[in-house]
Amino acid sequence: MRVSRLFAPTLRETPAEAEIISHQLMLRAGFIRKAAGGIYSYLPLAWRVLKKIETIVREEMDAKGGQELAMPVIQPAEMWQETGRWSVYGEEMFRLKDRHNRNFCLGPTHEEMITTLVRGEVRSYRQLPLLLYQIQNKYRDEIRPRFGLMRGREFIMKDLYSFDRDEAGLDQSYKKMYDAYTRIFTRCGLTFRAVEADSGAIGGSGSHEFMVLAESGEAAISYCGSCDYAANVEKAELQPVQAQAEECLPLTEKATPGTKSIADVSQYLGVGPERTIKTLAYRTDTGSVVLALVRGDHEVNEIKLLNQVGCLQLDMANDEAIAGILQSHAGYIGPVGLDGSENVIIVADATVMNMYNAVCGANKRDLHYSNVNPSRDFKPAIIADIRLIQANDPCPRCGEPVKTARGIEVGQVFKLFTKYSTALQATFIGEDGKERPIVMGCYGVGVSRTMAAAVEQNYDQHGIIWPVPIAPYQAVVIPVSSKDEAQTAWAEKIYGELCAQGVEALLDDRNERPGVKFKDADLIGYPLKVTIGPKTISENLIEVKVRRTGETLYFSPEDYLEGIRELLAKL
Amino acid sequence: MRVSRLFAPTLRETPAEAEIISHQLMLRAGFIRKAAGGIYSYLPLAWRVLKKIETIVREEMDAKGGQELAMPVIQPAEMWQETGRWSVYGEEMFRLKDRHNRNFCLGPTHEEMITTLVRGEVRSYRQLPLLLYQIQNKYRDEIRPRFGLMRGREFIMKDLYSFDRDEAGLDQSYKKMYDAYTRIFTRCGLTFRAVEADSGAIGGSGSHEFMVLAESGEAAISYCGSCDYAANVEKAELQPVQAQAEECLPLTEKATPGTKSIADVSQYLGVGPERTIKTLAYRTDTGSVVLALVRGDHEVNEIKLLNQVGCLQLDMANDEAIAGILQSHAGYIGPVGLDGSENVIIVADATVMNMYNAVCGANKRDLHYSNVNPSRDFKPAIIADIRLIQANDPCPRCGEPVKTARGIEVGQVFKLFTKYSTALQATFIGEDGKERPIVMGCYGVGVSRTMAAAVEQNYDQHGIIWPVPIAPYQAVVIPVSSKDEAQTAWAEKIYGELCAQGVEALLDDRNERPGVKFKDADLIGYPLKVTIGPKTISENLIEVKVRRTGETLYFSPEDYLEGIRELLAKL
Structure with missing residues (x-):
């Protein structure tokens, strides 16, 4: 190809709309153009990169026995109603009606569609296992589409679904995909890590994310330099910190004017933050207030908290809720005296229960308690690991101090077990003549996102530095x-x-x-x-x-x- | 691949819903499964066929200097409003709103999108010509999706758009695509014909359709065995039939009880159908009635009629309209006495004006006129070629009798000229320093339709017979x-x-x-x-x-x- 004929219009200036480097460089280098928020045209150079990534993905899927097919983008509502996700998906799902007023959506994912397809065709254990995949556009109506291809509303995904007779079969399929993904991102020439992940709203348990390491990554990961442990910080499990037992002194009110933050109160009272209790108040989707307690120098892991509370969403409580429901004051919240209140759920990180003579808010303006002894002074509804792992926390596997890094999620493998096959009656007759639900897994690669992640990891002040295997x-x-x-x-x-x-x-x-x-x-x-x-x-x-x-x-x-x-x- | 592992569920029975052979066989042979009316999953065997067709298409587009890209499927309404097609497209367009209530459609085609894209980037004649294409899902909400992949609501198209400095450049691009299409369908192993076509609602003039010959084809084509003329019958031009002049006899009313059809009146009066005038009444989209006149043994070509009248749609007039507006009676309509009526447009085929002492309806029940002499007895608003070519009509090019055949349209090449570039201000600065609109063409291949057409042309009582180049x-x-x-x-x-x-x-x-x-x-x-x-x-x-x-x-x-x-x- 001659550059005079190539449709790759470059720009000298960085477009103001572009916040991150991959967005800036792909606009400037003539790879993409915006059609609407989160919706892009891929120009010829980008399309060549995408085709190369697709080819690598396809070869690795086929090598594991995957069979490529293509399901519709436009999906009838009925199957989503069967699993209940028609309502769960909310505004993130693009919905439309056809001329006969029938409801459809643009597929954000294809569990419903593939399970419905397979349930009509698979009857016997002899037809299993089955690995079916496609590479196609997916649709999610993000509230704030941004960062170019990193969080688009129309994007390219490879999604493979595995169908097995039992969990042992699922383990094998999962392992195949884990290995295939490792090969895919290696072949793309990217530096990445597979990390343990929370399995989120899609359900099931057992999941890994594949993270391209880049400082601009939205995700934080922790990993061990001594063993092969690596996890999304959302997922990383922690043992409670053990503390030296102390004599429990009497609970005391302390005037602490103008000390709303842990740093302020710690300095004012002259105690280390590790001797304070941080209390965060959240509203649940059912109207209760959750008080999350962690040691003052720790952070709350909201994913763990969500899983513990068992609700779908948590938002920070505003001042009115704090005043109204808690009868407390923002910046001075604490668990003491609130453990019996209606609609208040206290969740304490296990480390908090090992603290002695600590400081926490006294639910009045400019007032804290000192000598709080959790096991004596309040009774949490839930005691669990709800804290976020930090650099130098002990590795959950070997105990050595962990490191942290930032990453861009480009792939995820999930065990779905029988969540969808049960909901949609996708069953088979086993070797023993008994009918049972098919055991499923699902495995996604963000193809367009991988291109953007490659740029985030490979650039300098002059522009992009493509890894050879995916260079246009x-x-x-x-x-x-x-x-x-x-x-x-x-x-x-x-x-x-x-x-x-x-x-x-x-x-x-x-x-x-x-x-x-x-x-x-x-x-x-x-x-x-x-x-x-x-x-x-x-x-x-x-x-x-x-x-x-x-x-x-x-x-x-x-x-x-x-x-x-x-x-x-x-x- | 081992058949025991292949996901290709075959059926012994023909599904009742399938009317045509490609639909029946592709369901039975495990190529496709229906997700909703006109919306299908392509199972692995079909996907392999489609990928092979895509590869052939891609290679031929690239060989002509085409550059592949990918534009969004989901398109903002604004650009469609700029060209006026947001309203023209009607119910055939799938429309949706995003969470911010902005209007979008699912692209039925991409003239608006590509012209908007190119207008932002092309400024100089040096950047032209440009041939840009994509292969992707298209969406049309057909009233009656049927015939499996032949008339789907979600289907795969290759669409290329050419951008040239002038019409001479367009002619070259058009020729390149015509040649590429000839190679594509030849390489697919299909028997086809390129035929002259009406350029329809998309606008512009100059168009060819590529027809895979098959008896089940929706389209009728006429072609000459002596020269290389071939055209869609919709398009095939005809010279008026010359007739021997006769003495004009006086107009006479004839009682013709119960003779609503040409065959009946012809037999009743003992005159050949070629001495009768057939009068068809249509309603236009603006409320007028169009009377279309052809010789009794000829048929009306509704596309030609539409183009002559210059409206978007014609529907057969019902009995009320015939009685109310025409003051006539269904089965006995004729032009005599109606040529001055308000809201009535008489369009006579040129051959009709060469008739003498003919028979036509007298606008009263059970009554016809004989000795009608068109040039004497009524005055059409339009005299033009509006008849449908038939087997043995003279070839418009060499005069030898033409043959007819049926075909499935799998590709079409169009000259758009400056229709979209003018509407969307896609201009460039010429070598002379003057600004002018880019001259465009568009060129489509129905990829999924080609697969179905291949089956319609290649099967026997046992099943499909794939041409080797596209066999799964x-x-x-x-x-x-x-x-x-x-x-x-x-x-x-x-x-x-x-x-x-x-x-x-x-x-x-x-x-x-x-x-x-x-x-x-x-x-x-x-x-x-x-x-x-x-x-x-x-x-x-x-x-x-x-x-x-x-x-x-x-x-x-x-x-x-x-x-x-x-x-x-x-x-």
Whole structure:
């Protein structure tokens, strides 16, 4: 392809709307254009990257016995009503009616559709296991679509569903997909980690997320440098911190004017934050108030809290709720005296129950209690692990201090067990002649998100640095002066030879200044720039510059092809 | 792939809902399953066929300089409002609102989207021409989705859009696409014809349709055996039939009781139908009545009529309209005396104006006129070619009698000229420094429809007969007895060798009777059945049966691979 013909309009300025680097660079480098909030056109360069990721995904799915099919994007409401998710999904689901007023949605996922499809066709254990997948557009009407492709409303997913006779079979299918995902992201040339994950609203238990490591990642992960433990911080389990027993002193009120934060009260009273109790108030979707207690230097893990309370959503309580329901005061909330109140659920992190003579809010303005002894002074409804893991917390597996990092979730594997097969009566007759629900799993790769994550992990101040396996083209041939006939003739020849040898090359044949051509090449991020300039003419040398390392190599016309092949193989 | 693992559930019975053969066979052979009216899942075998068609389409688009991209399926209303098609499209367009109550549609086509995209990026003639395409789901909410994939509500299309500086450029792009389409359907192994087509509601003029010939085709085409003329009958132009002049006799009323049809009145009065005038009454979308006149043995071409009248829709007038507006009687309508009436538009086929002393309805029950002389007795508002071409009509190009056939439209190429670029201000600065609208064309291939058309053209009483280039697999290896260890060992070996040699083979390893395995193979329609039976064991012979011809060949283990390769190449 000649750059003069390529539809890849680059921009000199960063569009104001773009907050994160992948969004900025993919707009500037002519990869994507916005059609509406969270809805993008993928221009030819992006489409080439996406096709490469798709091909890798497809090969790895097929290698594990996956069979590709394609289910409708537009799905009838009835099957979603059968599982109850027609109402659960809320505003995140795009809904529409056809001309006969029948209800449809645009599939945010396909558990209902595939289970309905399979239940009509699978009758015997002999037909299992079955691994079925598709690569297609998915739809989620996000409240705040943002970050370009990272959180779109229309996006490309690979979703595979496994169907097994029993949990042992599911374990095997899960393992296959875990291994396939490991290969996929390795082959894409990305640095990633598979982490234990909370299995969330989709149900079932047992899940891993595949995280591309990047500082801009929305997800925090913790991992151990000593063993192979890694988990989403949402999921990472913690043992309660053991404390030295102390004599329980009498509960005392302390005037603490203007000390709403742990840092303030800690400083005012001269006690370490690890001797204070942090109390956060949440409203549940049923109207109760949850008081979550953690040690002052710890943070609440809201996912763990949600799972403990068993509700779908928790929002921070506002001042009115704190005053009205709790009869307390924001910044001075504490559990003492509230453990008997109606509609108040106290959830204490297990570590809190090991504290002695601590400080906590006294539910009055400018007042705290000191010498709070949890086991003596209040009775939580729930005592559990509800805290967020932090750097240097002990590894849940080996006890060594953990590290933390940020990641972008690009894949997730889930055990669904029989959640959907039971709801939709997808059963089979076992070898023993008995009917039972099919045991399912589901496995997603965010294909368009993987492209964005690759950019978040691979860029510099000049632009994108594509990993070779998913680069839109591997090399661009640039004649320094487009008016120099010797250079352009050389460039044409080299371009022709590269293409003939199977290198995915572009020829920048535009009548532009060299600076423009080099800047565009760096912005778009081709792994190699092959420069034909005065040195080529005078010294018979072809310059090859490596985008990632900045390294410049010179080859003779006899060995440049071999050199480029070696560079591409090792990058 | 082993058939025991393949998700291709075959059915013994033909589902009652399926009216046409491709729908019946694709359901029975386990290619598709219905999710809702006009909305299907493509199971793995269908998906393999579709991927092969897509690959052929993609290669031919790329060969002509096409650049693949992907635009959103979900499109904001605003751009459709700019061209006016938001209202024109009516109920055929799937519409939805997002959570912020903004209007969107599911793209039935992408002229608005691509023109909006390109107008933001193309500024100079240097960036033209540009050929951009995508392969993706399209959505049309058909009133009566039917015939399986032939008229679906969610279907797969390739749509390419060309952008040129001028009409000469458009002609070149159009020619490229015409040639590419010819190669595509040839490579798919289909018998087809490119025919001149009406350019319909999409606008512009200059269009060809690519028709896969099949008796079940919805479209009628006429073609010449002597020259290369071929056209959709909707489009085929006709010269008026010349008639021998006669003396004009006086207009006479004739009692013709119970003769509502041309056949009846013709027989009753003892005159040939070619001496009668057929009058059809239509309501326009603006409330007028159109009287269309053709010779009694001719048929009205409603597309030509629509184009002449210049309205969007014509429906047959009902009895009330005929009595009320025309003051006439159904079955006895005629133009005499109605040519001055308000809201009545008489459109006469040019041949009618060459008739003498003809018979037509007298607008009263059981009464006709004879000796009607059109040029004397009434004055049409429009005289034009409005009749439908029939077999043996003279070829519009060479005059020889034409033939007719039926076809399935699988592709269409259109010149749009500046219809959309003008409406959406997609302009460029020409070499002369002047701003002008980009000259556009659009070019569609119905990918899923091509698969269905291939079945309509290639089947017998046993099932589908896939053309090799788009067959889901090329060969199936069948051990006659799955309990015979020698046979199954041979089958495994042959299957392994075929796969290793790049033949797309299946092994039917199911524990089924031979009849079931052969029936399934014929139903699904693999080009070759490789049978391992007693003859293989006793005589060292491998049987290869050709699905299309029924031919059976025997090969030795030394030469069967070469034999299969030759068969696949020549099929």
